[in-house]
Amino acid sequence: MEKKKQKDIMKLALRAGNIMMTSGAEIYRVEDTIERICKSCGIEDVDVFATPTGIFMSTDNEESSNTVSYIKRVRSSETDLTKISRVNQFSRSFTTTDMTVEEGNEILDDIENSRPYPFWIRALAAAMVASCFSVIFGGGALDFCVAVIVGLMCYLISRFLEKYEMNFFIRGFCCCAFAAFCALLAAASFDGVSYAPVISGCIMLFVPGIPITNSIRDFLSGNMLSGVARLTEACIISVSLAAGAGVVIKLWYMLGGISL
Amino acid sequence: MMHLFTQFLLALFATLGFAIIFKVPVRHIPACIVVGGLGWITYLITDYNLGSPVMGCFFGACMVGLCSMICARLFKEAMTIFVIPGILCLVPGAKIFYTMEALLRSNVEDMAHVGIETLMMAGAIAMGLLVMGAIIKVFWALVHKTVDIKDFLKKEL
Numbered sequence: 001m002e003k004k005k006q007k008d009i010m011k012l013a014l015r016a017g018n019i020m021m022t023s024g025a026e027i028y029r030v031e032d033t034i035e036r037i038c039k040s041c042g043i044e045d046v047d048v049f050a051t052p053t054g055i056f057m058s059t060d061n062e063e064s065s066n067t068v069s070y071i072k073r074v075r076s077s078e079t080d081l082t083k084i085s086r087v088n089q090f091s092r093s094f095t096t097t098d099m100t101v102e103e104g105n106e107i108l109d110d111i112e113n114s115r116p117y118p119f120w121i122r123a124l125a126a127a128m129v130a131s132c133f134s135v136i137f138g139g140g141a142l143d144f145c146v147a148v149i150v151g152l153m154c155y156l157i158s159r160f161l162e163k164y165e166m167n168f169f170i171r172g173f174c175c176c177a178f179a180a181f182c183a184l185l186a187a188a189s190f191d192g193v194s195y196a197p198v199i200s201g202c203i204m205l206f207v208p209g210i211p212i213t214n215s216i217r218d219f220l221s222g223n224m225l226s227g228v229a230r231l232t233e234a235c236i237i238s239v240s241l242a243a244g245a246g247v248v249i250k251l252w253y254m255l256g257g258i259s260l
Numbered sequence: 261m262m263h264l265f266t267q268f269l270l271a272l273f274a275t276l277g278f279a280i281i282f283k284v285p286v287r288h289i290p291a292c293i294v295v296g297g298l299g300w301i302t303y304l305i306t307d308y309n310l311g312s313p314v315m316g317c318f319f320g321a322c323m324v325g326l327c328s329m330i331c332a333r334l335f336k337e338a339m340t341i342f343v344i345p346g347i348l349c350l351v352p353g354a355k356i357f358y359t360m361e362a363l364l365r366s367n368v369e370d371m372a373h374v375g376i377e378t379l380m381m382a383g384a385i386a387m388g389l390l391v392m393g394a395i396i397k398v399f400w401a402l403v404h405k406t407v408d409i410k411d412f413l414k415k416e417l
Contacts, residue, residue: 025340132270
């Protein structure tokens with residue numbers, strides 16, 4: 001196998017792995033996908049080491065004694081389970097049919113540019129999550145209405161901050177601070193609105209469910225490094241959420257708005 | 261009973277919201293919300309009967325793990341797609357808030373109590389997923405005969 005072809009296959013596999021990793025797949029799946037794609041093209045000697053922030057891979061070719069390695073820095077972006085599902089299907093069809101590398105690249109282009117849900121639907125979904133949880137945590141009908149508006153605005157702020165590449169700590173902090181402020185304002189202006197369910201509902205929007213789930217699955221498949229990394233991420237996110245809400249409530253209390 | 265039903269409905273809608281935020285493929289949304297609703301109802305029933313939210317989280321996570329494994333096999337999809345929206349309902353978001361509130365009241369006793377419960381609930385979710393994952397792994401190994409018990413025993417003994 002010539003070196004150019006070997007490189008092309010590796011680039012394709014690495015791209016598929018990168019899409020999966022940025023969309024929130026677990027390590028095992030990323031490594032497995034890359035290995036399968038390489039092996040289906042006749043590269044037998046593949047080694048992949050993936051972490052949440054980077055993918056390392058190297059392949060060896062016996063006949064032409066080509067050793068090629070790549071390091072891919074992974075920049076985290078938003079979770080997108082559709083992309084994981086589609087790359088999964090792509091790797092399955094790539095390994096079972098004789099698809100060429102160019103065709104594979106076209107499909108990956110298509111996957112990378114896919115937008116399954118428009119923005120306003122996701123914003124409404126966020127409002128639904130916040131309002132449903134505010135009722136689950138003991139809110140009434142009025143709390144439900146307040147949580148719809150606050151949840152919607154929190155999600156908008158979160159997207160806005162993400163666009164300006166704020167890190168996840170600042171994002172969680174700001175969103176929860178804003179949610180607490182709105183909830184306290186509503187509780188002060190209207191009778192019958194209590195701030196606790198509304199704030200808890202909005203916190204549920206940002207809880208680190210994905211880092212917790214993925215870290216367990218990474219631990220289970222023996223990827224200790226990323227397991228620890230994601231567990232730490234989950235802890236930091238929870239602290240940022242609590243701190244954001246806490247600072248605003250404390251300030252409100254000190255200004256005499258509520259009694260704790 | 262009515263209370264349980266309302267909670268189930270609310271959990272369904274909440275999971276639907278999560279499924280859309282995390283962009284679950286449209287054709288898998290019904291399965292996703294059922295997984296989420298079942299996980300939450302398991303949590304509620306266990307919490308009600310045993311009086312411990314930690315055990316509730318454990319069994320809820322087991323339920324989510326089991327259901328999403330079934331869905332993953334049924335639809336030939338990655339398990340992650342069903343686990344993530346389902347498990348999010350169980351994450352103790354309200355407990356994070358109440359820990360914070362106790363801290364603000366300088367009520368260390370309350371804070372320690374709620375805080376430890378929060379940590380244990382998160383740990384229980386992890387344990388539930390872990391146990392379920394291990395059981396599934398052993399189960400499939402036995403079904404696919406990748407580990408032959410007779411052979412294994414012969415070699416070891």
